[in-house]
């Protein structure tokens with residue numbers, strides 16, 4: 042990604058303009074305001090989330106001769122010379138291209154002299170994990186006994202490659218990926234500021250593709266704007282960036298869930314003829330599946346999606362069992378390296394689509410075969426129950442609202458409940474905590490909830506509260522383990 046015009050233009054110039062990494066910027070700003078400047082800082086986190094930007098703001102702030110509170114003025118002689126990189130008191134090196142011990146020795150020699158105009162000599166070392174062993178040793182010696190006027194800011198995307206001895210000499214700050222909402226807000230502002238018309242879905246597509254990086258987000262926006270003639274739409278974004286778009290990705294999952302083998306395979310060949318990046322599609326699809334998984338296990342649901350897309354995602358999560366989504370994830374995860382090296386790039390995806398849809402067909406077949414067993418519902422009534430469940434979910438806010446007329450104290454408990462399934466005449470509600478589950482379980486309360494649900498939706502059911510962790514029944518332990526390992530593989534978390 043080379044298009045960095047917008048990224049440079051909209052780089053924050055002071056702490057207040059930084060819209061993410063809230064706790065880091067507050068800690069740094071306080072250090073400036075209280076004149077408690079440390080000798081070594083370590084900024085770790087993914088690329089493009091503001092590590093260098095905050096390092097530079099901090100460097101100016103501690104040296105500015107006309108500081109306002111904790112903010113650099115950006116106009117005094119020192120600030121200007123830092124901006125223009127003409128100051129001898131600010132040294133920025135990229136460890137990726139200066140890995141050797143001599144580079145660090147040079148730095149250290151330079152540090153022996155007092156600052157010329159500034160109060161501190163600031164050394165920013167980007168990608169510090171790239172330093173050689175010798176260079177790290179030389180750096181460590183200086184960090185053990187730093188000159189009084191020296192401030193090191195080390196930045197890295199790979200903290201696991203930085204020696205523990207270095208880490209322990211620094212104040213460490215963990216930068217997080219930028220959340221979707223902050224990214225969308227920034228992209229919207231930048232687009233508006235440049236008189237670019239762009240719709241919300243297009244903004245969301247760019248933000249999703251940027252994957253938590255400001256730099257990538259603005260660089261992608263740059264690329265899209267260059268192609269735009271009039272309003273930027275999601276179709277244009279998908280075309281320019283070779284993306285497959287969240288709606289399209291969601292459609293593919295529908296085909297998989299419904300066991301539509303032929304359409305799913307056609308879907309992949311259509312993507313290929315449309316020139317979409319299939320490797321990227323596989324990654325996007327996995328990311329989408331991960332979100333479904335998170336929703337299913339009661340984890341985070343704040344993905345920054347538009348209401349329409351989030352509602353569709355929730356409905357899909359309800360339509361598919363945990364077991365099945367885990368199987369689909371495994372099927373599509375194992376083809377990752379195959380896609381990269383396949384002679385026919387679409388083939389691994391097509392095979393995965395067949396495998397994943399056949400899985401569903403097997404399930405349907407077996408449930409039809411065992412129609413006579415009362416434990417397995419015939420497929421027609423499975424579908425009816427699915428419709429009812431979706432209806433109840435979509436009316437959930439109204440149900441909570443209505444409940445106020447009857448029993449105000451139940452709402453706080455019921456708010457945490459997730460309607461997860463209908464089994465026979467019972468509506469299963471999952472609760473994260475026993476306390477809330479017990480509150481609803483009391484018979485008199487259950488009856489009230491049943492009544493309200495019927496009043497709002499016209500559907501007559503009996504609620505059955507269950508604890509989230511017990512919901513898997515006897516196979517609970519085994520499944521929880523699988524859920525945990527699946528989440529671990531996909532880098533997700535289950536919030537408590």
Ligand SMILES: [Zn+2]
Pocket residue numbers: 104105106107108113114115116117118119120121
């Ligand atoms: Zn200044």
